Amino acid sequence: MPYIPHTDKDVAEMLAGIGASSTEDLFDEIPVGLRVDDLPGVPEALTEAEITRLMRRRARRDGEVVSFLGAGAYEHYIPAAVWDVATRGEFYSAYTPYQAEASQGTLQLIYEYQTMMTGLTGLDVSNASLYDGATAFAEACLMAVRANRKSKSGRVLVSRGVNPIYRSVTDAIIKGQGIELVEIPLRDGRTDVDALAQFDGQDFAALCLQQPTFLGTIEEADAITDWAHERNILVIGSCNPLSLALLKAPGDWGENGADIACGEGQPLGIPLSSGGPYFGYMVCRTQLQRQMPGRIVGGTLDIEGRVGYTLTLQAREQHIRRSKATSNICTNQGLMVTAATIHMSLLGAEGLRRVALACHANTRMLADALAKIDGVSIAFGPYFHEAVVQLDRPAQSIIEALGSQKILAGYDLSAHYPELGSALLVCATEARTSDDIGAYVAAFEDAMKKSQAA
Amino acid sequence: MSEPLIFEISQRGRRAPSHAPSDVPEHDLPADLLREDPPLLPEVSELQVVRHFTRLSQRNFSIDTEFYPLGSCTMKYNPKACNRLAMLPEFLERHPLGAVEHGQGFLECMYELQDMLAAVTGMAATSLTPMAGAQGEFAGVAMIRAYHDANGDHERREIIVPDAAHGTNPATATMCGCVAVEIPTGADGDIDMDALRDAVGPQTAGIMLTNPSTLGVFERKITEVAKIVHDAGGLLYYDGANLNAILGRAFPGDMGFDVMHLNLHKTFSTPHGGGGPGSGAVCVNERLEPFLPIPVVGKKIVDGEDRYVWLTEADRPRSIGRLSAFMGNAGILLRAYIYMRILGREGMRRVSEFATLNANYLMKRLADLGFDVAFPERRASHEFIVSLKAITSETGITAMDFAKALLDRGFHAPTTYFPLLIPECLLIEPTETEARQDLDAFANALAEIRDLARSDPDAVKAAPMTTPVRRLDDVRAARHLDLAWRPADDASQ
Numbered sequence: 001m002p003y004i005p006h007t008d009k010d011v012a013e014m015l016a017g018i019g020a021s022s023t024e025d026l027f028d029e030i031p032v033g034l035r036v037d038d039l040p041g042v043p044e045a046l047t048e049a050e051i052t053r054l055m056r057r058r059a060r061r062d063g064e065v066v067s068f069l070g071a072g073a074y075e076h077y078i079p080a081a082v083w084d085v086a087t088r089g090e091f092y093s094a095y096t097p098y099q100a101e102a103s104q105g106t107l108q109l110i111y112e113y114q115t116m117m118t119g120l121t122g123l124d125v126s127n128a129s130l131y132d133g134a135t136a137f138a139e140a141c142l143m144a145v146r147a148n149r150k151s152k153s154g155r156v157l158v159s160r161g162v163n164p165i166y167r168s169v170t171d172a173i174i175k176g177q178g179i180e181l182v183e184i185p186l187r188d189g190r191t192d193v194d195a196l197a198q199f200d201g202q203d204f205a206a207l208c209l210q211q212p213t214f215l216g217t218i219e220e221a222d223a224i225t226d227w228a229h230e231r232n233i234l235v236i237g238s239c240n241p242l243s244l245a246l247l248k249a250p251g252d253w254g255e256n257g258a259d260i261a262c263g264e265g266q267p268l269g270i271p272l273s274s275g276g277p278y279f280g281y282m283v284c285r286t287q288l289q290r291q292m293p294g295r296i297v298g299g300t301l302d303i304e305g306r307v308g309y310t311l312t313l314q315a316r317e318q319h320i321r322r323s324k325a326t327s328n329i330c331t332n333q334g335l336m337v338t339a340a341t342i343h344m345s346l347l348g349a350e351g352l353r354r355v356a357l358a359c360h361a362n363t364r365m366l367a368d369a370l371a372k373i374d375g376v377s378i379a380f381g382p383y384f385h386e387a388v389v390q391l392d393r394p395a396q397s398i399i400e401a402l403g404s405q406k407i408l409a410g411y412d413l414s415a416h417y418p419e420l421g422s423a424l425l426v427c428a429t430e431a432r433t434s435d436d437i438g439a440y441v442a443a444f445e446d447a448m449k450k451s452q453a454a
Numbered sequence: 455m456s457e458p459l460i461f462e463i464s465q466r467g468r469r470a471p472s473h474a475p476s477d478v479p480e481h482d483l484p485a486d487l488l489r490e491d492p493p494l495l496p497e498v499s500e501l502q503v504v505r506h507f508t509r510l511s512q513r514n515f516s517i518d519t520e521f522y523p524l525g526s527c528t529m530k531y532n533p534k535a536c537n538r539l540a541m542l543p544e545f546l547e548r549h550p551l552g553a554v555e556h557g558q559g560f561l562e563c564m565y566e567l568q569d570m571l572a573a574v575t576g577m578a579a580t581s582l583t584p585m586a587g588a589q590g591e592f593a594g595v596a597m598i599r600a601y602h603d604a605n606g607d608h609e610r611r612e613i614i615v616p617d618a619a620h621g622t623n624p625a626t627a628t629m630c631g632c633v634a635v636e637i638p639t640g641a642d643g644d645i646d647m648d649a650l651r652d653a654v655g656p657q658t659a660g661i662m663l664t665n666p667s668t669l670g671v672f673e674r675k676i677t678e679v680a681k682i683v684h685d686a687g688g689l690l691y692y693d694g695a696n697l698n699a700i701l702g703r704a705f706p707g708d709m710g711f712d713v714m715h716l717n718l719h720k721t722f723s724t725p726h727g728g729g730g731p732g733s734g735a736v737c738v739n740e741r742l743e744p745f746l747p748i749p750v751v752g753k754k755i756v757d758g759e760d761r762y763v764w765l766t767e768a769d770r771p772r773s774i775g776r777l778s779a780f781m782g783n784a785g786i787l788l789r790a791y792i793y794m795r796i797l798g799r800e801g802m803r804r805v806s807e808f809a810t811l812n813a814n815y816l817m818k819r820l821a822d823l824g825f826d827v828a829f830p831e832r833r834a835s836h837e838f839i840v841s842l843k844a845i846t847s848e849t850g851i852t853a854m855d856f857a858k859a860l861l862d863r864g865f866h867a868p869t870t871y872f873p874l875l876i877p878e879c880l881l882i883e884p885t886e887t888e889a890r891q892d893l894d895a896f897a898n899a900l901a902e903i904r905d906l907a908r909s910d911p912d913a914v915k916a917a918p919m920t921t922p923v924r925r926l927d928d929v930r931a932a933r934h935l936d937l938a939w940r941p942a943d944d945a946s947q
Contacts, residue, residue, distance in 0.1 A: 005889035041573020045798025058559030063544030089518025090511035095726040101921040105513035106728035115938040119494030131585040134779035172775030176631030275550030275780025277731035300931035308923035323624035335727025349492035351474035361479035
């Protein structure tokens, strides 16, 4: 019996102790009409050797693909030490550190993580994580609406440069509370600063940017931040944390800096893994900390005066505040934060900066080569590690042609950004070699020759 | 011995250089877009990193190292095979937006998982996307709301929750724009039916229930509860926190529930990870299927072969939408899939069988040792409550003191002070993977602490003595907030 330690003798003696004649008796409070005695929808058990064969076979079906896809999830090299240490049983099989004295490992690690995230973002207070970049964005919008007491409208300005899936997830999460997202248009792939004038005199709780934008471009965040702050609008920056090793931190945007930074933590040592588990991060100014959702770790002293760590500011949370909590979040993405903290420690500021620069250089190499192909142009700049490739024919034709050669060509932008015509979002991280890029460009050129212009 | 912060180990100019490209390429990004100073991150060698985080891990209690009877959390053994196989390189390297042609192996697992979860709950359909129990609750209440809105029933905004419910239930109601209405529990641990009848009406959107309840007993009048709520036009939400107790013994679908979430990190043994990732898959009956969060995995037959595809907005126009950037905690879902395949049909039923045996045995042992169990006339589910109120009155030693003294004896503490109804309570959930001798040792430890409380209460109050730190000053933590380390020469702090 997998994972059940009981001997027949144990069972007999335990039942005798309870005063039951069989284990079936233990379910006698379930009304007879509700009891079931079989699970026909579940297959028979497999041994560990059998499930290993099955999973290896299925994994092999999916493997050996070279990816130029980004669009919110990025392939980076992850040092061996990251997951070797993160999956130690003492991290992997512990739970939320409610018993602080028995959880100092996890608690100190989260404190170190919080410190690293404040460093990357240039803001003051980090939480212990949220589910992913999309839900972190939704929670940031909700937090800003709660925190901005000067605003009564429940309306939030969101740049069209924010990941369209994040906007869709946010809408699904916030609409029950009557909060509305209002879109700021783009010009040349970046938030249109001049278009902000149309919102003058209207009431908004927050303005949200993504850095770099979903289209890969780097926003001029200073002017937009100042515009918002002059109108008592809080500024939320959804940022790729790897890019912050290179780009200006949200805490330094404009005169006073953004108020909340959030985003997808996946580029910090988390494998692609079909989309999860990843983690959402959130960092804010001190003034907003009591509106922060999720767990926060603080330093304190024990009765002997030794430094220790514990969950704090818990009066915000659901287990204390119930229906008045800042969020219903409880379990977050602790194991992912463990990996990310180890990853950031191994790379350090200089290592992350080099990875960011290598990504940028690879994407430039790719974009420059693609721009030389007839019928292809690179739409916007400056970009970080993704570029919009405009085509004279449907992007899907290229995606399919390269897909048959086990190359993921990029993300088809036509559904979410029809104004760009046929456009493909491509990404070459540091994990791609110049040979990979050469092979991609050759396959791309070949596909263009074989397919028809629109 | 204390472990310094990684920042205190750091020295300027030291790096673990093999993990980043060695040549820094030229770039022409405008200077006003770039940061001027490097972020505050440590500069440490790989060995320093490995040693530091290994040492930190050793400052944790965990299932792999201690009995961890944390009530309502189902801290059972997390099989190593589940982790290893979910981390096969091809699974880890698969991009979430990659074409389905390059994901048939993964998608087949997800499709089968959807079916198996529906099968063990008696429901019609599953969505795997919610990333934790609380998000599963959100999905469920959002579906209930969408269902009423689709029927033009816009006034149904009240969600009934028992007073013993998890805090996430009322918090979820608020997030969905609903109002939580609490109803009391009767003295026998079942819902107060009169209070329920009074609470329902044309404003009722639904009720959220955990069954067995957080009091560790099966709600015996569940069919009647379902009838009252359905007759009033409301729907029933099943909080799957305690599914471990009835796995393969009864179906929430048969009890009358319309929608539920499962905590895969509880019942299906995916890791708790020091606070996540969880996974809160949702199952529904036919009437709520159109509202399931997307994406859902579908199957088509193409050229006589199974082909797995994503069902998205176009296929499910009435969906409540997307709740994650991609499809939720995919790697965790893989672990749950592997666990279910290893246990199989019979193993699923053994989970509830031995979880219930262990709970009832431990409850009887503690009752025999003189402890007050909350509902002695009731059968325990997979967990039960001990109230220490009498001992607290007698000795001044509280449930929290017991919790700390257990740590010194090599046991993680049970859940304390939850549910809120029972004073000085311990909610104890041994799970099916614990051996009898560990249950006996735990019972004996509790008795020993109780005896010490009577003979030398200060010795109990002083616990824990053996943990890396002793009792921490939570008030200081909240009053003098220290939420991030700052270098000594940083004048801003």
